[in-house]
Amino acid sequence: MELSGAEILIKCLQAEKVEYVFGYPGGAVLFIYDELFKQNKVKHVLVRHEQGATHAADGYSRSSRKVGVALVTSGPGVTNAVTGIATAYMDSIPMVIISGQVPTHAIGLDAFQECDAVGITRPCVKHNFLVKDVKDLALTMKKAFYLATTGRPGPVLVDVPKDVTVAKCKFEYPDTISMRSYNPVVKGHSGQIKKAAQLLLEAKRPMIYAGGGVILSDAAPQLTKLVRMLGFPCTNTLMGLGGFPATDKHFVGMLGMHGTYEANMAMQHCDVLVAIGARFDDRVIGDPAHFGQVPRKIIHIDIDPSSISKRVKVDVPIVGHVPDVLDDLIQLIEAGKQRPEAKAISAWWDQIKQWKTKDCLRYDRKSKIIKPQFVLEKLYEITKGDAIITSDVGQHQMWAAQFYKFDKPRRWINSGGLGTMGFGLPAAMGAQMANPDASVVCVTGEASFQMCIQELSTCKQYRLPIKVVNLNNRYMGMVRQWQQFFHGNRYSESYMDALPDFVKLAESYGHVGIRIEKPGDVESALKEAFKRKDELVFMDFMTDQTENVYPMVGGGKGLTEMILAEEL
């Protein structure tokens, strides 16, 4: 029997066991929506803007390790989705985006709602396809899911012209697929792993630095085992939080631009560094020349060869699937007789403990104005560290990363690479869909939140009981902080004038809104919010306008050139 392209598309999603599609209908995808309507296996979530669709699919994927799927129409549907696609691309999130396209005969003729979707998205997808013949549709969908999830994951876009959704052919969905031009390396080189083990066992000042790759590849158990077995200090990047338990004694905090003093110092002064699923980016090590001033041996484990020796020269590159490489490494060390050099390691820990005494994350706990850090500490306490936290981008994001102790992977969901304001709420929707019983909290600021505020309506429609923690300082806080530090206190366009009344706004969408103005009310407000299990509660915390994120490594500075709270 022959099926239409639209039917085939839905059958492919069913075959991939897709639970939710986040999307927005339009002219070019009407036949696809018609087929969605006729079945009930794949559920559609109607967002209010296509950016929301891609972020929601992204949050769904990050919190569930499944593929996030978005469906948008041609032209503005695709261009609106681009921010979300680029966000997923920078953080290597497996997603499949289906975009409608004008009919094949109209392509290139500047048709209504036409845009070159494949051209526009090319730099921000792992791969993309334009399906010109319905006979290619099923195979292309199979390839899209395969590419999105294997190797270094990423978003894949499939552009489907309207006439292809109407045309008919026989449907066959392949079980497996192989592509001669795509063969990601998964097994780490055993000789290299041996070298790495030797370096680790001889290290006097070792450091383990783990990033988002640990989360994406589900390598948290292996990482935890390795660190505990060796007794070495471990730091996580912003993307790697939860990859190693934050409450473990070996954890020295996040590193980087707003990392802890001890993590950055240890990173700089170690003699053997193991980078695992991380990429030495500018927000993590600052100026690579400054970082390279100190001699150290670097082992780098990553699935993507192009991440290795990109910004920092590496001594022992290991390309492979992180959990498998770590398994091999653990096995090798366990099988041998040699153990880490206890005396040297203990002296190294003494040094780290001394750095810790800086107490770099301290803030004024007696403040009469609400300190944002205090809100996050309370949030951690009240949720017992067990919530899924999504965030937007800015100061609140950094404070959440610093003060919420993530013990498990896939609990911290933020736009680390692209730094997309507006990510938090739609990502929380996806996370809540994937984890209906979990507490999902969106930590945001009044500037970021307004960039996807329309999704409050989606939350109502699907009864998503997200808790929104709005750290409202009436500024684009991070912009203001940079202006204070580096632009002579000239707060150019960073003040948020004419803010809405968020409580009323939340209420007008049918949610609960609470405004909190005093530190003494923080705890009770949070408790009240979490009691409302079935409702979205928007908590508008009026926080200190002048608070800054410390420590801070200025843009282009060396990792140890930190601005600490007491220095201002």
Place this chain on the structure above:
Amino acid sequence: MRHIISILLENEAGALSRVSGLFSARGYNIESLTVAPTEEPSLSRMTIVTSGSGDVIEQITKQLNKLVEVVKVVDLFEAPHIERELMLIKVRASAKDRDDMKRMSDIFRGRIIDVSEDTYTIELTGTGQKLDAFIEALGRTVILETARTGACGISRGQRVLRI
């Protein structure tokens, strides 16, 4: 340093723009780029002449390998290789200059492939440097038009680039 990178890639619409887009997005140089299908019609071979430090060339090859449609990448500079470029050059050749022009073409082992009352069109192959030298030797005033293909190259001996 100058490098010649040869790439086997799927002969599909859009593959070229993925490669050229990669170079522009990451700020790599392209001195020349040529592409045509191979004896196996589903594959194209692309030759890119680029320049950069060792680190940059390493990144270029890694990034190229990452493109889904790229099947194989080789830096021809890693081993002995042969490089050729084709130039078609139209020059002024009126009655009094014709012999000189013919002699010059012979010296450079060019072939005159089209003749008109006042012009010759010469076909010349060689390394880019040889073509440059020919242009230099003729002098700009006699040159009416040039069309160069950009370099393509192949390894010497038994090394082959195929799937």
